[in-house]
Amino acid sequence: MKPLRKVMESTEGRRLSAFFCIQSPLTEYIAKRHEQGDVLANISPEAIWINEDTGEVQFQSQTDIDRLLPYISPEQTGRLGWSVDQRSDLYSLGVLFYELLTGKLPFQAQDALGWTYAHLSSAPKPPHLINSEIPEILSRVVMKLLAKSPEERYQTIAALRADLARCRLEWERRGAINPFPLGQSDLPQRLLKHDKLVGRNQAFAVLTRAYLDARRGRPQAVFVSGIPGVGKTALVNAFQKRELATKPKNYFLYGKSLPIVGDMPYSSILQAITGLIQQILTHKKEADYWRPRLREVLEDAGGILTEMIPELASLTGPFPATAPLPPRESQLRFLRTFSKLINVFAAQHCPLVFFLDDLQWMDEASLELLEHLAGTTAGFLLWIFAYRSGEEGAAERTSRLMKALADGGASVHHIHIEPLNLSQTRKLISGILGQRQGIEALASDVFRRSGGVPLYIRQVLHGLYSEGSLHFSLDQMTWQYVGADERKIPWEEDMIDLLLARVKGLPAHTAAIVKYAACLGRRFPLPILAAVSGWPSEALVLDLEPAVTAGILLKGDDNRPGSCYEFVHDRVVEALYSLLPEREKKKIHLQAGWAMLEQQGLTFMDAGLFAAVDHLNSALDLITDADQRLQLAQYNLEAAKKARASVAFKAALGYLQVGIELLPQDCWDTHYELSFELYSHYYWCKFLLDGFQSAEQIFQLIEGHARTVEEKVELYVDRASLATAYYTDEEAVRSGLAALQLLGLQIPMRPSEEELTQELAATRGLLADKAIDFLLHLPPMTDPWALQTIGVLGKLIPPATVFDPGLFVYVVLQMVKLSLQYGTTALSALAYAGYSFLCVTQLRDFTAGISFQKLAMDLAARHEGSVRYMVDYFVATYLNHWHRPLRESFRYGKRAYRLAHEHGDILFAGAIHVEMVQMRFVLGDSLDDLEQQNKAAQAAVAQYGIGDLLDILQTTDQYIANLRGQTADPLTFTGNGYDEQVVAERMLATESTIIVPFYYLMKIRSLYLQGAAKEAWELVMRVHPERGTMAGKVSLPEFDYWTCLVAAAVIPTLPKSAAQQARKLLNQGFKHLQQWSQACRDNFYHKLCLASAERYRLQGSKMKAMANYEEAIGLALSHGYKLDAALACELAAAFYLERDFAQNAKIHLDCACRLYEEYGATAKANRLRATYREILGSPSTSQPVQPPHDREVASRVVEKAELIAFKEAFASLASQGDLGELINRLMGIILKSAGAQRGFLLAVRDDDITVIAGRDQGLPPDEAPGASPRGFSQAIVRYALGTNKPVLVPDAREDLLFAKDGYVRSFHPKSVLCLPLTWNDQRGVLYLENNLAANAFAADLIEPVERFASQALMVYQASLGPAANKIAAAREANVVFTNREAKILSLIAAGLSNIEIAARLHIAEGTVKWYTHRLFNKLGVESRTQAVVRAGELGLLALE
Secondary structure, eight states, X not given: OEEHHXXXXXXXXOHHHHHHHHHHHHHHHHHHHHHTTOOOOOOOTTTEEEOTTTOOEEEOOOOOHHHHGGGOOGGGXXXXXXXXXXXXXHHHHHHHHHHHHHSSOSOOOSSHHHHHHHHHHOOOOOHHHHOTTSOHHHXXXXXXXXXXXXXXXXXXXXXXXXXXHHHHHHHXXXXXXXXXXXXXXXXXXXXXXXXXXXXXXXXXXXXXXXHHHHHTTOOEEEEEXXXXXXXXXXXXXXXXIIIITTSTTOEEEEEEOOSSSOOOTTHHHXXXXXXXXXXXXXXXXXXXXXXXXXXXXXXXXXXXXXXXXXXXXXXXXXXOOOOOOOHHHHHHHHHHHHXXXXXXXXXXXXXXXXXXXXXXXXXXXXXXXHHHHHHHOOSSEXXXXXXXXXXXXXXXXXXXXXXXXHHTTOEEEEEEOOOOOHHHHHHHHHHHHTOXXXXXXXXXXXXXXXXXXXXXXXXXXXXXXXXXXXXXETTTTEEEEOOOOOOOSOHHHHHHHHHHHXXXXXXXXXXXXXXXXXXXXXXXXXXXXXXXXXXXXXXXXXXXXXXXXXXXXXXXXXXXXXXXXXXXXXXXXXHHHHHSOHHHHHHHHHHHHHHHHHTSOOOTTSTTHHHHHHHHHTTGGGOXXXXXXXXXXXXXXXXXXXXXXXXXXXXXXXXXXXXXXXXXXXXXXXXXXXXXXXXXXXXXXXXXXXXXXXXXXXXXXXXXXXXXXXXXXXXXXXXXXXXXXXXXXHHHHHHHHHHHHHTTOOOOSSOOHHHHHHHHHHHHHHXXXXXXXXXXXXXXXXXXXXXXXXXXXXXXXXXXXXXXXXXXXXXXXXXHHHHHHHOBOHHHHHHHXXXXXXXXXXXXXXXXXXXXXXXXXXXXXXXXXXXXXXXXXXXXXXXXXXXXXXXXXXXXXXXXXXXXXXXXXXXXXXXXXXXXXXXXXHHTSOHHHHHHHHHHHHHHXXXXXXXXXXXXXXXXXXXXXXXXXXXXXXXXXXXXXXXXXXXXXXXXXXTOTTTHHHHHHHHHHHHHHTTOHHHHHHHHHHHGGGGGXXXXXXXXXXXXXXXXXXXXXXXXXXXXXXXXXXXXXXXXXXXXXHHHHHHOHHHXXXXXXXXXXXXXXXXXXXXXXXXXXXXXXXXXXXTTOHHHHHHHXXXXXXXXXXXXXXXXXXXXXXXXXXXXXXXXXXXXXXXXXXXXXXXXXXXXXXXXXXXXXXXHHXXXXXXXXXXXXXXXXXXXXXXXXOHHHHHHHHHHHHHHHXXXXXXEEEEEETXXXXXXXXXXXXXXXXXXXXXXXXXXXXHHHHHHHHHTSOEEESOGGGOTTXXXXXXXXXXXXXXXXXXXXXXXXXXXXXXXXXXXXXXXXXXXXXXXXXXXXXXXXXXXXXXXXXXXXHHHHHHHTTOOOXXXXXXXXXXXXXXXXXXXXXXXXXXXXXXXXXXXXXXXHHHTOSSHHHHHHHHHHTTOOOOO
């Protein structure tokens, strides 16, 4: 055996004879492989081995792509989108033959790009022009093989072998070969399938462009319309084969809606998803890839989908059962989970192509699901919808989906497919016949009879072929047409008649069977048809063969009895179905339904249940047997439950109506359980879809027949849940209280103050002698009555919170008492969270509030389900800010939202989003951050459809616009299409404790900042009587804070009596702020200081006012309350101006403007600058403009410097050696790149800051005198960490924010650049100084310097072994400091006395001593010096 390459090298001088010797065994070998269905795909001289003596050929697959490139076909380049089939091998064989005959390749190229171009665009010189001994006809054979289009090559190896055999025979006989038509053996002798598109290039281009855009991550939707049979599905299928099948990692999903049987929920979508899962399951690597991703994304909600798509469980494994939820929440959970499923696949870089056919027949549930997916799916996604134009319902469905997709951000395209014209019809016929000439008369007749509709063109050709008018002549080797009947009737009517005529032309038994099959839909399984027709499956295979031959049916992959058949088109199904009388249709549907239930052994969980029940429901009047009617009623109930679980509520209502219709008149007496369940589900769906009033009569009917208390309680609880989501809180409360009354618990609808006081006192008495740990370890609640009662109470909490705060308190106290008496349950956690709220708001016992908050969270952590996010909601909204920094509340709020969202609880999810917007509003850190929080909330709430919450969020947008100067007037929120008067009336009408106070707070703050204190005061007076509605929320101290500020502003302008009232409210607010500052200094003390400063200003206490202004500024900045700091600066500036302290006023005004701008209130900052222009001065405009050439040179210098720096950094990182030295080298590079004199790389862990490396003027710290003791500005570093943004200080000496920092006062640094860093979980800071000039650091430096610093931080993290051991040792020794302890220890290390520490931290000296004593105990030392040394050894000392 020799490789063909060796053989070819020895053929010089005898190329033609060698060719004939080699081609015969080679083509024979390829023919055998092709007969086996193989495509060799990598033919080359190196891959083929041949025995020249015996002619034996062997093939060794070639993996060297460079050697294959000269031999690949155009379709193998991947540029054409054509599928690679056996004709690709023929092209490669053509290259090989060309080389054999000429001694050279047909194309020349140097690389892959050149070879691709050659195969696609270069025409080779015919072989006979290179080697004159080659006959021209043989040259034409090779050139035919080398045709760019597969359609123009030989279609089979057999045809090639036939032509080569003829060439060899003539050559051997005569030494010459006469010309002859090539490829004659390729001509068909029967009609070809011919799937190639004709006349659809423009439509195909639209699909291709949409696909390419989807590949770039831009979602696309294409709607394809046209009359039946025009080729809508064929277009998409061709697109799938040409564009997708040749590309890896593409998923094409296909689902089809059916016209004849029922309103099966989600049938087409589930078909598509099932097909996708089956694709994945066939490849182990793909299944292994997707399994963990699906489990991670779907989480516990995956069980919702596996019930509907059993194949999904085969991929992911089982999920836990999902907890029942109220209706809207259940619906949203389902929709959200389905969105997650689609998004996880659409997140890949190859788009998910989702094709849904026959949109005009899609069920309502599927449409609603698609509308939701349109707004919640994104990424690499291409939707394709095909529908019949002019069909009833098509326009409405299409319009809905187009709007939803466009609103969701997808680009929407529409393709309307027209019938073919005469020329295109001729081209299609040519492809079907495999013949170009002599078909003009045939094409003309077929076009007239078919109207140019491709389906009908094929049907007409089949008809002509069947009747003998069209036949293949073996003598002339061409198709012959002898004409047909010249009927002059409309083509549509002609086609229907033709289809029916062809059915009538079938054997009688076959015709009867296909009519039966038409009742089962376009695709039908053989066993069901057997059950309907009464014939065995084996016999039906033979009986259906004539229909397959006639082109009416398509057969499955094999003839097994379990295989499926499919009608060639929906139009055929419709035509056959129309032949059946109505009663016969019903009989078939009846037989089909029972057959599906009995023959296939369907259970209530099977997806086929809907189809079976739909068949039976189509024949209700034929079912007269009482037992069968009851059985069908039960099946309808189960179908309804399945539809309801899939949130297909309209479908569920339809099944329930049929089920009730099937019940006998005395059903409540004879079949109570079935009747109760059918009517209960019917009430539920009726309420949800048609409202309270429409369902109330059904409720009364069920209540009148209910036999047990438990059933009545369940009924009232359902009504309470439905009313909470879809009606009124009052009705929800009334229904919940009625359920409790049935259980023997009487609760007043609006408890009086006296009733609340008694209940609170009784509950406090029960808790008085019980430790928190005792409550945590109470046994679980097992009593059935208690469990049911606390469950009803838990349902009452959401509506009671809004309906009446007193009722909420009463409900919480009842839940606490039940938990104490009967033990704990999941809802006990919610009860204790509510009691923690009462401790804070009613009892002012903040310590107890903290304890019960912890108890609630510990209990909630034991349970899954709604209680976890309800408790987190309470903690975030009502509890945490009373003892911890407000920023920490976001952690609980985000977790509450995530869990509520996952459970589909839209009320809590929407509410917590709005509450987090309020928290961000109170923080006042940035309008950009508030806007971002608000947009996230709007997206979520819009998805939930809670209009009231959308109003307050849109109002937040207008608050932001107002402070940016983007509203119609500074004193109104109106603008940008928002009418404040209209929206405010709507919001105030809700009386919502979430909405109304927030609106007033935004309005009061806006008016005050815009200089309209009088108007703000009017709102304060209006809201103050209702301030109790804000109890527990952070909005309450915020309201009191603004009450103080607004009152202080207006008191000098008010009449005496009004001023006294204002002073009274100011003093009340001040006292409240004092209480809350004691509870949580971080959140409220700076507000108290500013309120104190304003009080002292009014009282004339200048020094106290000055001190409190300054303290308010410092504390607000240190805790991240930027707006409060800006306001304090503004008020301090006004105070200094009144006393002619012009320089102080200028500094504070400048700081106020800068902080307002950083906050985002640009209109406020501009107004301040305009008002105080004389004090602040005008911004300098005298800087010379840099010439363009200089700018170019500068950029080139920067570019070159960065390049050098990067080379040095890379060289450093690539070097071996001490990691500490490497960090120092990187620090040197950073200083050189930035032009800094001094620099520190700092590591941050919790609140501790550690120096990793320091450089002074490019020297290590130990070589720079004074570098180590000097250190850096803690204030600037902390500010950078707090904002997590770069801080660029032009001149620290003049900067009001940092000028008072001890380091700045001592060392007078000028330019400072401070960058927060993160590498993996390691936080850090880069601190740079230049003390030679102000404004030494440009903003352009930040990006390159940050890259170098991140590399240094990466190296540091790699070197953490010893440090990590020290920390581990400290933890093993239980040496863990609180933030306050760590701070005090760092001040001790800095040499501060107890008195100085107390002053620095604003605490008592005795408190410092107490903390110091705790530090000594933890470290096992007896002195301050020993404490510092020991902490340093353990790596726990934060450096100052």
